Amino acid sequence: MSRLLLLGAGGQVGREIASQAADAGHELVALDHAGLDISDAAALTRALATARPEVVINAAAYTAVDRAESEPERAHLINAVAPGLIAQACAEQGAALIHLSTDYVFDGTKQGAYVETDPVAPLGVYGASKEEGERAVRAALARHLIIRTSWVYGVHGANFLKTMLRLAAERDRLTIVADQRGCPTATRDIADGLLAAAPLLAAGTLAPGTYHLAGTGATTWFDFATAIVGRAGLHTGRHPEIVPITTADYPTPARRPANSELSSAAFAQASGFRAAPWQDRVTEVVDALLASPAG
Numbered sequence: 001m002s003r004l005l006l007l008g009a010g011g012q013v014g015r016e017i018a019s020q021a022a023d024a025g026h027e028l029v030a031l032d033h034a035g036l037d038i039s040d041a042a043a044l045t046r047a048l049a050t051a052r053p054e055v056v057i058n059a060a061a062y063t064a065v066d067r068a069e070s071e072p073e074r075a076h077l078i079n080a081v082a083p084g085l086i087a088q089a090c091a092e093q094g095a096a097l098i099h100l101s102t103d104y105v106f107d108g109t110k111q112g113a114y115v116e117t118d119p120v121a122p123l124g125v126y127g128a129s130k131e132e133g134e135r136a137v138r139a140a141l142a143r144h145l146i147i148r149t150s151w152v153y154g155v156h157g158a159n160f161l162k163t164m165l166r167l168a169a170e171r172d173r174l175t176i177v178a179d180q181r182g183c184p185t186a187t188r189d190i191a192d193g194l195l196a197a198a199p200l201l202a203a204g205t206l207a208p209g210t211y212h213l214a215g216t217g218a219t220t221w222f223d224f225a226t227a228i229v230g231r232a233g234l235h236t237g238r239h240p241e242i243v244p245i246t247t248a249d250y251p252t253p254a255r256r257p258a259n260s261e262l263s264s265a266a267f268a269q270a271s272g273f274r275a276a277p278w279q280d281r282v283t284e285v286v287d288a289l290l291a292s293p294a295g
Contacts, residue, residue: 001024001025001026001027001198001199002026002027002053002054002055002198002199002202003026003027003029003051003052003053003054003055004021004026004027004028004029004053004054004055004056004057004198005028005029005031005047005048005051005053005055005056005057005095006018006021006028006029006030006031006056006057006059007031007036007038007056007057007058007059007060007086008032008033008038008058008059008060008061009030009031009032009035009059010032010033010034011032011059011060011061011063011156011157012152012153012154012156012157012158012159012187013059013100013152013154013187013190013191014030014032014059014060015156015157015187016154016155016156016187016188016190016191017030017057017059017190017191017194017195018030019191020188020191020192020195021191021195024192024195024196026195026198026199029051029053031047033060038058038060038078038082038085038086039077039078039081039082039085040085041085041088041089044085044086044089045089045092045093047089048089048090048092048093048095049093052093053093053095054095054096054198054202055095055096055097055098055198055199055201055202056086056089056090056095056096056097056098057097057098057100057194057198058083058086058097058098058099058100059100060078060082061078061079061100061130062074062075062077062078062079062126062129063126064126065104065124065126065252065254065256066252066253066254067253068124068125068126068129068254069124069125069253069254070253071125072125072129075125075126075129076125076129076132078129079126079129079130079132079133080129080130080132080133080136081136082133083099083133083134083136083137084133084136084137084139084140086099086137087099087136087137087139087140087141087144088140088141090140090141090143090144091140091141095143096141096143096144096145096198096201096202096208097137097141097143097144097145098144098145098147098194098197098198098201099133099134099137099144099145099146099147100147100148100149100190101130101131101133101134101146101147101148101149101210102126102127102130102148102149102150103148103149103150103151103182103214103257103260103262104122104123104124104126104127104130104256104257104260105120105121105122105127105130105131105134105148106118106120106121106122106127106257106259106260107121107122107123107257108123108180108256108257108258108259108260109121109257109258109259110259111259112261113218113261113262113263114212114259114260114261114262114263115212115263115265115266116148116209116210116211116212116266123254123255123256123257124254124255125254126254134146134210142208143201143208144208144209145197145201145206145208145209145210145211146209146210146211147190147193147194147197147210147211147212147213147267148210148211148212148213148214148262149185149190149212149213149214149262150182150183150184150185150214150215150260150262151182151183151184151185151214151215151224151260152185152186152187152190153184153185153186153187153282153285154186154187154188154285155187155285155288155289156187160184160221160224160225161228161282161285161286162289164225164228164229164232165228165232165286165289165290167240168228168229168232168233168236168238168240169232169236169238171240172240172241173240173241173242173243174225174229174240174241174242174243175242175243175244175245175249175250176221176222176225176226176242176243176244176245177220177221177222177244177245177246177247177249177250178220178221178222178223178244178245178246179220179246179247179258180220180221180247180256180257180258180259180260181218181219181220181258181259181260181261182214182218182219182221182257182259182260182261182262183214183215183216183217183218183219183260183261183262183264183278184215184219184224184278184281184282185213185214185215185275185278186215186275186276186278186281186282186284186285188281188284189213189215189275189276189281190213192273193213193267193271193273193275194213196271196272196273197267197270197271197273200270200271206270206271207270211264211266211267211270211271212262212263212264212266212267213262213264213267213273213275214261214262214264214275215275215276215277215278215281216264216274216275216276216277216278217277217278217279218261219278222242222244224278224282225242226242227279227282228282228286229242231282231283231286231287232286232290235286235287235290235291236290
């Protein structure tokens with residue numbers, strides 16, 4: 001299929017990509033933070049010269065949304081500067097680039113799902129740093145895909161689903177924000193989508209540009225949590241009360257978009273890949289995390 005270089009292999013998305021790449025027939029070199037500092041231009045050049053990838057997948061990012069408000073320089077370095085350096089290294093080595101971005105580039109005021117051409121207006125440091133990274137990629141490399149996704153969860157790393165499982169095991173009452181809407185996206189779908197797109201990008205049969213790839217269907221954090229805890233209860237027998245609250249009831253350092261729903265229609269048309277319904281993936285992930293080995 002394709003020779004791929006994966007950056008950010010230690011993160012929740014990167015680990016999923018690494019686990020799926022061989023099954024999809026790809027030759028993969030996977031580097032985590034310890035293996036490569038993506039803010040080091042010379043190190044990037046060496047890594048690409050050694051791996052000789054057809055496509056680089058950048059799944060590395062600073063994703064601590066609230067902490068970014070107090071660490072803007074770090075967020076800017078990883079999310080804005082580094083993607084530009086990666087894109088420059090790809091241009092020098094003749095590789096294409098798939099770069100992951102986020103729904104946080106939008107302000108959440110739109111009614112209905114965001115499409116790729118909607119104007120960006122990030123609300124905080126994290127979103128602004130990711131939007132700047134998008135611009136840096138576009139400026140440095142024509143052969144790129146910028147893939148925006150949202151509400152990411154899976155079996156690896158830290159995420160909302162795993163937090164809900166932990167809290168449901170510890171508490172009898174959970175309060176969850178019910179006035180923010182988005183598309184929960186499983187890391188499996190991100191990995192499968194990017195691995196499907198990579199050879200098409202390398203072959204020139206998928207048009208470069210910006211695309212959305214999110215789980216099929218939109219919901220609220222409250223309903224997302226309800227589905228997670230409900231499925232977990234089949235394994236644990238625990239059924240804590242889940243109480244809806246407003247964003248104002250749960251203040252955070254960074255403002256969140258009230259609407260993060262992304263339309264993935266353009267990516268589906270271009271690549272032939274569409275993510276599974278989010279409810280199906282929640283079932284799979286909860287079962288994978290809680291089922292006994294014998295089950």
